[in-house]
Amino acid sequence: MLRKFREKIGANSFLLLITIVLFIVMYIVGMIVFRNDNFGRLQVFLNLFISNAGLIVASVGMTMVLISGGIDISVGSVVAVTCMLLAWMMENKNIGAVPAIIIVLVLGIIYGLIQGLLIAYLKIQPFIVTLAGMFFCRGMTAVISSDMISIKNETFLELANAKIYLPFGGHVNKKGVMLYPYIYPSVIIALVVLVLIFFMLKYTKFGRSIYAVGGNEQSALLLGLNVRLTKLKVYVLNGFLATLAGFVFCLNTSGGFVEQAKGFEMEAIASSVIGGTLLTGGVGNVIGCLFGVLIKGTIETFITFKGTLSSWWTKIVIAALLCFFIILQSILASTKHKRRKASKI
Amino acid sequence: MKRVVGLLLVCLLGLFMWGCGKEAADQASKGTTDQKDDLIVVGYAQVGAESDWRTANTVSFQTTFVEENGYKLIFDDAQQKQENQIKAIRNFIQQEVDYIVLAPVVETGWETVLGEAKEAGIPVILSDRMIDVSDDSIYTAWVGGNFIKEGHDAVAWLDGYLKEQGRQDEQINIVTLQGTIGSSAQVGRTKGVEEKLPEHPNWVMLDRQTGEFTQSKGQEVMESFLKSYDDIDVVIAENDNMAFGAIDAIKAAGMDPGEDIIIIGYDAVKAAFEAMIAGDMNVSVECNPLHGPRVAEIIQKLEKGEKVEKIQYVDEGVFPAETAAELIDSRLY
Numbered sequence: 055m056l057r058k059f060r061e062k063i064g065a066n067s068f069l070l071l072i073t074i075v076l077f078i079v080m081y082i083v084g085m086i087v088f089r090n091d092n093f094g095r096l097q098v099f100l101n102l103f104i105s106n107a108g109l110i111v112a113s114v115g116m117t118m119v120l121i122s123g124g125i126d127i128s129v130g131s132v133v134a135v136t137c138m139l140l141a142w143m144m145e146n147k148n149i150g151a152v153p154a155i156i157i158v159l160v161l162g163i164i165y166g167l168i169q170g171l172l173i174a175y176l177k178i179q180p181f182i183v184t185l186a187g188m189f190f191c192r193g194m195t196a197v198i199s200s201d202m203i204s205i206k207n208e209t210f211l212e213l214a215n216a217k218i219y220l221p222f223g224g225h226v227n228k229k230g231v232m233l234y235p236y237i238y239p240s241v242i243i244a245l246v247v248l249v250l251i252f253f254m255l256k257y258t259k260f261g262r263s264i265y266a267v268g269g270n271e272q273s274a275l276l277l278g279l280n281v282r283l284t285k286l287k288v289y290v291l292n293g294f295l296a297t298l299a300g301f302v303f304c305l306n307t308s309g310g311f312v313e314q315a316k317g318f319e320m321e322a323i324a325s326s327v328i329g330g331t332l333l334t335g336g337v338g339n340v341i342g343c344l345f346g347v348l349i350k351g352t353i354e355t356f357i358t359f360k361g362t363l364s365s366w367w368t369k370i371v372i373a374a375l376l377c378f379f380i381i382l383q384s385i386l387a388s389t390k391h392k393r394r395k396a397s398k399i
Numbered sequence: 400m401k402r403v404v405g406l407l408l409v410c411l412l413g414l415f416m417w418g419c420g421k422e423a424a425d426q427a428s429k430g431t432t433d434q435k436d437d438l439i440v441v442g443y444a445q446v447g448a449e450s451d452w453r454t455a456n457t458v459s460f461q462t463t464f465v466e467e468n469g470y471k472l473i474f475d476d477a478q479q480k481q482e483n484q485i486k487a488i489r490n491f492i493q494q495e496v497d498y499i500v501l502a503p504v505v506e507t508g509w510e511t512v513l514g515e516a517k518e519a520g521i522p523v524i525l526s527d528r529m530i531d532v533s534d535d536s537i538y539t540a541w542v543g544g545n546f547i548k549e550g551h552d553a554v555a556w557l558d559g560y561l562k563e564q565g566r567q568d569e570q571i572n573i574v575t576l577q578g579t580i581g582s583s584a585q586v587g588r589t590k591g592v593e594e595k596l597p598e599h600p601n602w603v604m605l606d607r608q609t610g611e612f613t614q615s616k617g618q619e620v621m622e623s624f625l626k627s628y629d630d631i632d633v634v635i636a637e638n639d640n641m642a643f644g645a646i647d648a649i650k651a652a653g654m655d656p657g658e659d660i661i662i663i664g665y666d667a668v669k670a671a672f673e674a675m676i677a678g679d680m681n682v683s684v685e686c687n688p689l690h691g692p693r694v695a696e697i698i699q700k701l702e703k704g705e706k707v708e709k710i711q712y713v714d715e716g717v718f719p720a721e722t723a724a725e726l727i728d729s730r731l732y
Binding site for chain 2: 091092093095097098101104105141200201202203204205206211214215227228229230231233238303305306307308309310311313314315316351354355357358359361362364365366
């Protein structure tokens with residue numbers, strides 16, 4: 055029965071479904087286990103988005119790159135250099151918040167363009183190009199300033215601290231304060247990016263050609279798609295999204311320093327894979343990657359709520375989940391392959 | 400195939416349920432004691448476990464905030480990442496802890512999340528590092544070491560030691576191995592020494608360079624000092640690890656550390672006591688990591704509705720080599 059169901063909805067949607075079900079099960083278990091600790095509160099759920107808004111944006115970009123058959127391991131460093139640039143421009147150079155944000159986003163596009171040109175037109179391995187990018191950006195972060203810079207720009211802080219209260223679901227806490235659930239503008243940015251990229255991938259010609267290029271470059275070429283241009287565009291868009299992720303990340307931490315966002319790119323890759331994206335390209339979607347991020351966030355919430363577990367368990371659970379999803383993917387892929395063979399005969 | 404997938408799913412779910420079931424049981428039993436004892440719940444966001452000092456700092460909290468003393472501690476190790484600490488604080492707010500203790504990874508970027516804590520009416524007590532915010536009211540108190548005073552203490556000890564040796568009128572050449580530039584410990588200790596230098600006109604500060612708080616970098620910098628200057632009398636290392644590096648460099652140059660060159664370190668970690676017993680090091684100025692009891696004191700005052708001082712320094716001592724042998728066993732870190 056399971057098989058029939060899977061065949062009906064397709065292997066990829068099946069993977070997505072597993073991710074979503076896993077998240078819901080985890081969350082319900084959390085609500086039961088931590089019922090005395092207010093885990094069921096709407097704010098706990100919203101905190102998943104608030105704390106991971108930057109990661110959502112970066113993962114969406116990463117998913118797109120992975121679908122195209124590439125990879126970008128420079129995202130964490132790009133986030134760090136973005137935060138540093140924003141802090142440095144606003145605090146040391148007295149540039150206004152809005153121009154500073156525009157400058158970093160434009161730099162992100164240029165950065166993506168360079169990486170894209172190297173990968174698409176010089177045919178250098180994306181891993182190597184983005185590895186260089188990773189070192190470059192981390193190095194630049196330290197060169198701009200080896201000290202921490204705290205952002206005190208009023209416009210920026212206003213944006214960072216602008217709570218958007220929901221009109222329902224409020225509660226009075228132990229200290230007698232009435233609190234309504236809230237989100238920050240960063241969450242809205244993340245969700246808008248998610249929705250836009252979702253529609254872009256599903257309904258535009260560019261989006262479809264990313265899948266085609268990632269699935270099989272040769273056939274995409276034979277179909278008359280401009281493979282190089284598609285790849286270039288993917289990296290340009292990803293460069294933009296990485297700096298946007300940096301900006302969103304910066305809204306949460308409002309400061310720049312060298313060690314920021316280390317390992318961020320790996321979290322983005324892990325979220326994409328848990329969300330059903332194949333590293334070989336051609337398969338994946340951004341809804342899954344959102345749930346990948348949420349699953350990671352839920353595990354972290356478990357561990358803080360518990361209060362006695364080592365926080366390194368997050369990494370171990372993520373490792374187990376990654377293992378599980380990779381095995382599942384390879385099984386699904388091999389049966390698909392067998393079926394195809396069988397139908398040929 | 401179907402069976403394999405099924406099996407995997409069942410295994411994963413089983414594992415998950417088992418883990419959670421166990422937790423649920425723990426939680427249930429805890430839940431009942433919570434209500435009975437009316438414990439003060441403290442959420443503690445710690446930096447990580449990067450050094451012996453940090454571990455001693457953590458243990459100090461874990462042994463102070465125990466149920467026997469009327470506390471329940473929720474501990475979070477941020478693995479040196481600020482974003483993890485921000486997440487932990489948000490969760491503490493939802494868990495409705497009574498107090499939040501934060502040992503910040505970095506000085507920047509706390510306005511937003513501490514603002515949320517303030518809005519929820521939860522007092523925040525900082526430990527160890529300071530934060531850089533425009534609005535002081537988002538934290539209740541800060542507990543930590545007085546790095547400038549540590550610098551003063553080092554100078555005072557050196558003055559006494561030189562007098563003891565009858566060298567108070569000689570020209571004394573000093574080099575400093577600085578910590579990571581910009582860290583509170585480096586800034587405070589450098590400043591503390593600098594403030595007291597004019598009182599000793601016969602002391603000459605030959606050079607200052609950063610050894611980034613590491614033993615290997617400390618050794619490297621000391622080697623270059625020894626090449627550039629023939630007559631170094633005193634090395635001030637802004638932490639013990641760099642002092643160990645300097646000791647190695649001096650030995651390699653064929654001199655006797657502790658005798659030919661006076662070695663001053665900071666932190667007073669256990670290994671420094673060992674070096675002092677071996678006669679390689681002369682003094683270590685303490686940087687006390689045992690913040691737990693002081694934070695508990697603050698919380699008790701706040702519980703009674705009393706006012707507390709915003710800046711609170713922990714007590715710190717100076718440990719010269721003569722005292723090392725008898726004190727080493729009492730050192731906790």
